[in-house]
Amino acid sequence: MHQGRRRDRRPVHHAEPARHEAPVPAVAGTDVVIVGCFSGRQKDFAALMDAAARELDARGARVVGRIVQRRGVSAGGARKMALPFSARTLLTYGKVREAALLCEKTAAGAAVFVTPLTPRQRRVLTGMLGCPAISLAEITAVD
Template sequence: MKPHRRMRRGGRAERGARPAKVPPPGELTGMDVVLVGYFSAKERHYLVIMDEFASAVAALGAQVVGRFVQRRGVSDGGARTMDAPYSSRTLVSAGKVEEIALVRERTRADAVIFLNPLTAHQVETLTGLFNCPVLSSQDLVP
């Protein structure tokens, strides 16, 4: 079993870092969290969806300290890329990952929660990049 790696500045991993503790489903009481939503440009009501997501997370006892939206198909490839992830590794673009990581660090958020489903590989990659637990909205259902 490989040791968990924590990302250092400059994108290098630190060996031997302890894995972040993932809260049990539906249990976010007292946690500060950053929310992330990934949307196709076809979705016109993405802000309403993010507001509903923030309300649902707050109802589970968490405090939302940051919100990020990544839209696809608005530029950089247009209509043919609207439903495709920016990255199979992280779902969102590298620039958005950096923005999220910076806010997560500044606010000392306990977790990053994606509205969208994530693969096990994406969760593992993002957990290492953000140095905290990464969940999807599907993980919040008990």
Template sequence: MALVGLFSAKDREFGSKLDVLAAAVEAQGGRVVSRHIQRRGVSSGGVDRMGSPLSRRTLLSPGKAGEVADACRSAGVDVVVFANPLTEHQRAVLNDVFDCLVISGGDLGTVHG
């Protein structure tokens, strides 16, 4: 499985949040093979976009979505677990982009954001 999370630049706990998510995956019998983080507001351009809405389709930039998709294909990942809540539409789009099942941490009984 791969873990993916969108975190604000102000969120200094993103690493520990992914650790908790990884523990939940492992408690369900899964094995985490990669972690992917999209930070928002880290660069000066990102700070300018902090007030803009998130991508309704993927929560990720096109570049990060492509990076995650390539990594998942290379590693043979069959499930991607997002640290963020996802709508059904986002799940469907991400399933197509990543070519595998996409779920959120909430599906594992964990709460992230």
């Protein structure tokens, strides 16, 4: 019996659609929540959060809350200390939920991260937090 021709099973490569990054929203006149992710060895995290609050205040934003994620020192050693908890969110799932609740409770217009964010982290965190997630480095780079 004759078999019909089989389709070629090689994967089809589709062109990746161009992703346009959303512009960094202006923080002037906006209520913001500051989010920081710090190593357990970094003792001056409170001073870094205060400096970020002063920078945002100078740009016309009003800080309505702060979330700090501390990464403790584990038996695994220092090599993991520089890595984020999650490549998608930078934070643990519990801290993301805590930040989302704080953003909702304070009606924050943005969540400003002290550490730099990748474009993917910005997209994921914006969806999870319910407000734009931006890094302080992006805000200071606008000038």
